[in-house]
């Protein structure tokens with residue numbers, strides 16, 4: 337896949353910036369439609385914790401994982417990156433990687 341190399345090419349590609357929650361929700365829905373295991377390697381929480389995390393992501397809620405040591409909190413959090421897009425457009429040299437279509441830093 338060829339990535340846009342200019343702002344005009346990015347606009348022409350139809351790219352629409354979305355929030356992280358919207359991005360996670362979209363990718364979660366896609367994985368659910370494909371029938372994939374959403375949290376591979378997480379065992380024992382299929383009926384308790386994982387459905388609640390799915391509901392939180394579908395609803396766009398914030399959530400906090402509470403639990404004792406060794407209850408897979410970090411493991412679950414590390415797997416949340418799979419619900420993010422593989423790449424996001426950024427202007428080369430930008431220190432904060434802000435939205436190229438709506439930059440906030442003076443350099444962009």
Ligand SMILES: [Zn+2]
Nearest residue numbers: 430434441444
């Ligand atoms: Zn910038």
